[in-house]
Amino acid sequence: MVQVSIIAQGLPIINLQGVAVLDGKIIVPTLDDRLLRVSQNGDVTTLANVSRYGIPFGIVEKNGNYLVTVSGEEIGDRLLRVTKSGFFFTVANLEPVCGSFGGPFGVAAGNDFDVVAIATDISSSQGCLIRVQRGRVSVFADTSSFGVPFTVIASQDGFIAGCERGQLLRVSLDGIVTPFLNLADAGFGIPFNLIQVGAKLIITSNTGKLIQVENDNISVIADLGALGFGIPSGVAAWNDGYVVTTNAGNLLKVETNIS
Numbered sequence: 206m207v208q209v210s211i212i213a214q215g216l217p218i219i220n221l222q223g224v225a226v227l228d229g230k231i232i233v234p235t236l237d238d239r240l241l242r243v244s245q246n247g248d249v250t251t252l253a254n255v256s257r258y259g260i261p262f263g264i265v266e267k268n269g270n271y272l273v274t275v276s277g278e279e280i281g282d283r284l285l286r287v288t289k290s291g292f293f294f295t296v297a298n299l300e301p302v303c304g305s306f307g308g309p310f311g312v313a314a315g316n317d318f319d320v321v322a323i324a325t326d327i328s329s330s331q332g333c334l335i336r337v338q339r340g341r342v343s344v345f346a347d348t349s350s351f352g353v354p355f356t357v358i359a360s361q362d363g364f365i366a367g368c369e370r371g372q373l374l375r376v377s378l379d380g381i382v383t384p385f386l387n388l389a390d391a392g393f394g395i396p397f398n399l400i401q402v403g404a405k406l407i408i409t410s411n412t413g414k415l416i417q418v419e420n421d422n423i424s425v426i427a428d429l430g431a432l433g434f435g436i437p438s439g440v441a442a443w444n445d446g447y448v449v450t451t452n453a454g455n456l457l458k459v460e461t462n463i464s
Contacts, residue, residue: 209432212245219236221310227269231244240291252287260276262309262310263322264439276303303323311354311398320334320345322357332353333347333348334354355397367395371390373396373399407426409439426447434451
């Protein structure tokens, strides 16, 4: 049995914005250029305002800090490191890869290098995964045949990405791409955000569902859209379940071990 409850409401969230958890605090990127810090009891404060660069999208914890992708029209398109106290600085300038018609989305924290999901031209569904290593940026894997990559995570032997045509991809450490499951073909839509918990992939989808993939078998954890909570965007593991953000401005707790 699954139980869904609201932690906070009225947050300005759009699709493809992630969520992260560190030290019991939930960090939510928002449309108004902020990173919000939300406590377990729903108290909301501003961790950082990154309006200097634009709108924050992807977020992942790394070494007690956060890596955050920021998309902006003029001086944006950055990978930032944000500390727990709200200070931030540029890890890498992503503008040369994003160009005038693209932007960064998800980010994965690897051991030797980090990976960012990039739209190089959102209108023509062109994109790639880039490698960020000691501030240097290079193309890591071309995903254009699968559309724009929206989300990426580090896995045991490389990375896993989710793309706009529904494909889930395994990407080796040397950038070789292997598609292994098409969520859209299976009727589960487009992956917006994903995490790995043990052998399971937990994925938010544009169908409104929070889904689970294990051994290529797909199951629905909760249909958040049908329950009236909106289309899920970010997801992070938390306690015995997950925290999920939605485009209706909800920050949700999804508990999966309710008897």
